[in-house]
Amino acid sequence: MHATEATTTLRREVEICNACRYCEGFCAVFPAIELKREFAEADLSYLANLCHGCRGCYYACQYAPPHEWGINLPRSFAEVRAESYEDYAWPRPLAGLFQRNGTVMALATAAAIALVLIVTMAIQAPGMILATRAVVPGEFYAVIPLAAMQVIGIATFGFSLVALAMSVRNYWRDAGSERTIGLPAVLVALGDVLTLRNLGGGGHGCNDNSERFSMTRRWLHHAMAYGFLLCFAATCVGFAYDAVFGWAAPYQFFSVPVLLGTVGGIGLLVGTGGLFAMKLVDDPMPAALKLLGTDVAMLLLLALAAKTGLLLLLLRATGLMPIMLALHLGVIFALFVTLPYSKMVHGLYRGAALLRNAMEKDQAPLGGGGG
Amino acid sequence: MPDLTKTYDVLIAGGGNAALCAAITARQAGASVLLLEHAPRAFRGGNSRHTRNLRAMHERPTDVLTEAYGEEEYWDDLKRVTGGNTDETLARMTIRASSGVFEWMADCGVHFQPSLTGTLNLSRTNAFFLGGGKALVNAYYLTAERLGVVVAYDSEVLALKLRDGAVREVDITYRGYPYTVQARCVVASSGGFQANLDWMRQYWGDAVDNFVIRGTPYNRGKVLKNLLDQGVATVGDPTQFHAVALDARAPQFDGGITTRLDSVPYSVVVNQHGDRFYDEGEDVWPKRYAIWGRLIAQQPSQIAYSLFDAKALQLFMPSVYPAVRADSIGELAVKLELDPAKVQDTVAQYNASIGTGKFDNSRLDDCGTVGLDPPKTNWARAIDTGPFYGYPLRPGITFTYLGVRVNERAQVLLENGQPTGNLYASGEIMAGNILGRGYLAGFGMTIGTVFGRIAGQEAARHARN
Numbered sequence: 001m002h003a004t005e006a007t008t009t010l011r012r013e014v015e016i017c018n019a020c021r022y023c024e025g026f027c028a029v030f031p032a033i034e035l036k037r038e039f040a041e042a043d044l045s046y047l048a049n050l051c052h053g054c055r056g057c058y059y060a061c062q063y064a065p066p067h068e069w070g071i072n073l074p075r076s077f078a079e080v081r082a083e084s085y086e087d088y089a090w091p092r093p094l095a096g097l098f099q100r101n102g103t104v105m106a107l108a109t110a111a112a113i114a115l116v117l118i119v120t121m122a123i124q125a126p127g128m129i130l131a132t133r134a135v136v137p138g139e140f141y142a143v144i145p146l147a148a149m150q151v152i153g154i155a156t157f158g159f160s161l162v163a164l165a166m167s168v169r170n171y172w173r174d175a176g177s178e179r180t181i182g183l184p185a186v187l188v189a190l191g192d193v194l195t196l197r198n199l200g201g202g203g204h205g206c207n208d209n210s211e212r213f214s215m216t217r218r219w220l221h222h223a224m225a226y227g228f229l230l231c232f233a234a235t236c237v238g239f240a241y242d243a244v245f246g247w248a249a250p251y252q253f254f255s256v257p258v259l260l261g262t263v264g265g266i267g268l269l270v271g272t273g274g275l276f277a278m279k280l281v282d283d284p285m286p287a288a289l290k291l292l293g294t295d296v297a298m299l300l301l302l303a304l305a306a307k308t309g310l311l312l313l314l315l316r317a318t319g320l321m322p323i324m325l326a327l328h329l330g331v332i333f334a335l336f337v338t339l340p341y342s343k344m345v346h347g348l349y350r351g352a353a354l355l356r357n358a359m360e361k362d363q364a365p366l367g368g369g370g371g
Numbered sequence: 372m373p374d375l376t377k378t379y380d381v382l383i384a385g386g387g388n389a390a391l392c393a394a395i396t397a398r399q400a401g402a403s404v405l406l407l408e409h410a411p412r413a414f415r416g417g418n419s420r421h422t423r424n425l426r427a428m429h430e431r432p433t434d435v436l437t438e439a440y441g442e443e444e445y446w447d448d449l450k451r452v453t454g455g456n457t458d459e460t461l462a463r464m465t466i467r468a469s470s471g472v473f474e475w476m477a478d479c480g481v482h483f484q485p486s487l488t489g490t491l492n493l494s495r496t497n498a499f500f501l502g503g504g505k506a507l508v509n510a511y512y513l514t515a516e517r518l519g520v521v522v523a524y525d526s527e528v529l530a531l532k533l534r535d536g537a538v539r540e541v542d543i544t545y546r547g548y549p550y551t552v553q554a555r556c557v558v559a560s561s562g563g564f565q566a567n568l569d570w571m572r573q574y575w576g577d578a579v580d581n582f583v584i585r586g587t588p589y590n591r592g593k594v595l596k597n598l599l600d601q602g603v604a605t606v607g608d609p610t611q612f613h614a615v616a617l618d619a620r621a622p623q624f625d626g627g628i629t630t631r632l633d634s635v636p637y638s639v640v641v642n643q644h645g646d647r648f649y650d651e652g653e654d655v656w657p658k659r660y661a662i663w664g665r666l667i668a669q670q671p672s673q674i675a676y677s678l679f680d681a682k683a684l685q686l687f688m689p690s691v692y693p694a695v696r697a698d699s700i701g702e703l704a705v706k707l708e709l710d711p712a713k714v715q716d717t718v719a720q721y722n723a724s725i726g727t728g729k730f731d732n733s734r735l736d737d738c739g740t741v742g743l744d745p746p747k748t749n750w751a752r753a754i755d756t757g758p759f760y761g762y763p764l765r766p767g768i769t770f771t772y773l774g775v776r777v778n779e780r781a782q783v784l785l786e787n788g789q790p791t792g793n794l795y796a797s798g799e800i801m802a803g804n805i806l807g808r809g810y811l812a813g814f815g816m817t818i819g820t821v822f823g824r825i826a827g828q829e830a831a832r833h834a835r836n
Binding site: 015016018019020021022023024025026037056057059060061062063065066067068202204211212213366 | 505
């Protein structure tokens, strides 16, 4: 992580926090601050990615604006976090995609959809696109050949996985821990990720847009994240059905992939819709406005994936099936391609930060006295 | 805009912890309540927004307090710090009531921290608010507004007009415009006067220009002064205040907790002339930090310098400002604008008088100086390992002791000993009844909470009758 205006601002604020420590009950960030006296860029990157953005510390802060010290940790953390995504991105020439990320995501999605539609049209006779059909196995492949789906899917997703792995490796080398990773720490970190323990002021909830505490954001994020995981599971099961067992899509409603996808899709819709609605009534002070594009693009793309998937399920017996299939695959394609250059990376970096945090739990805070 | 034309059952002057406890309690008892906070919304909460915990009696461990802290031990602590400058009846009443506030506070949305690291090892005696005092104040305002308390910010109470021993009307300004408000009862919860430098100047002269006020700039003592002028009985020495050693670079107001310095016991402290003036290692810091404000206030130009070496840097909580750093004592003195020869001499004398004790920062280690005046009786180690560090220190005023006299029903008393007809007080404006001198961490919040609730209850009851 290199020094910027954002890291300079954050360092000043974190040093004030370290002299105060009133917020130490809110989340893992403050006890982690107490282990240090001086904060290198890598430490700030670690803390920024450890922050879940619950805003408890902003509304509780006696030094928040308009106090002359103007402490606004949620915003400063978010800004450093965004810079860290760019700093660790792999390969380097693509790091710039994190700038104007909303536009990049929108263009990528539009291009991916257009591409899949054009390919579909080119491969198939235009006449079959609007013909009524029954839900029979193999029907999807008449629209887009299985091989094409698999090649494109594996190629894009495979690249994204490699890019994500390299990015996290960059992060860990800079802002991770030098100790050996042990299983207990991994389990603690995994538990933190799955429960979002740190999202919500020591168990009382986030400050969504005021001094009031609320669990809304945590539940919506759960709906979205678990919805996403279920959809991903549906994709994997579908892939296995065909590749391993030779069962061709589409599958009946009461089949494992369709049920997983349906429940997951609804979760995704609820989560992304709710989180988007929260942005509309947000308190602009603790929010980092220049990241709005990145956040909203991700929410909309996920929502689009869920919507097109559910619509495909509803309309697959009608003449609209081929178009819906192409749209849905286009969106998924866009999701895969942009994966390492979108808000999605936050999960990995935060997971890595939680891992370092779990590994450092045995350390005692510096400086005993005071009051 | 709040309705300032109607007659409220209870009018609260102030917007900190004690005011909010009174407002919520009165509203819960069915009264209509108007709360007038001098500060704008962003700085609401008086000094409570800088607090962190509340001292509470308890017979057995609770989810937020360890072990036990009984009435007698609590009372002994209070007697010791005040030197008997307290009212035993009111004090014991407050102590007993402190064990019963948690359920009500939780119902008001106040969250506590389950356990604590680092600070002062107070988890046996003090319950810590999750997120500190501003989070507590936020919770109380949310609750007050939900219950229908009318809250007016930017509202300064100028005068509680007493006639025949009762408040007949209240002069205020709301957003700069003057109003006269009617209320059946009034609760004065408007704090001390430490932010009123002109008032302080009467006792301390121009030294006040070198004082730092740790808390809100809105505690001007206007209500207190107004009541004293109308023949209300007082408590507490008007010239005295609670003061700690602060980083001299602190802002004049509202620097809060982060500017205090805990380096003293691991350092030598010199005044502007480069002379030591008090035993830096007299006792453990939590028992001594409150005397250092006064000590520095008595030094020339009200400034002092805490000097230490690399061995001590990690032993105390960091201040919000970095220590001044140098490779030699002489260079450090120059950077602090002190006479280098004198400071070198003071440090050399100190280094030459270090005894044979073994340094142990976890206890009183008797590692003291020999033949030095004044001595340093604990944690005395040679200052010899560079780099060398120094902090400039000034007195930081927390609160003043002067207040109005009250009885156990929180009624304000007149000079003739009779209670006023409809005037109650809670918080810092009456804390001097119980804490007439000294300091006990978290006790101000206890007094504010207990008396705020009593005042709210009594005022609501009186207004209904």
